[in-house]
Amino acid sequence: MGNSVSSHGGTDPGTIANGITEKDYTLKISQYMHERLNDLGIENSMTRTSDETLSPSVRPDRAQSFYGKGNDVILVSNHINAGGAEVSLHMLN
């Protein structure tokens, strides 16, 4: 099981540089990951599917609402920083 997290969103745009707004690209990356994981038969959910403002505490709460916080739950967080794309994995327990 897993959760694909599209970081930032809504009033939190993340990094804005060279005409790119981080929240828009992290959402696109997360949607792509969501579809690929589905194609591979790997259960997953997204913590946001639109341009929505989520506080840092809401993200893990929302992820836990899908699958709980067992050892088989991985939270994937997507960012695009100055150094490039960053994908971090987190355990919820």
Ligand SMILES: [Zn+2]
């Ligand atoms: Zn970021």
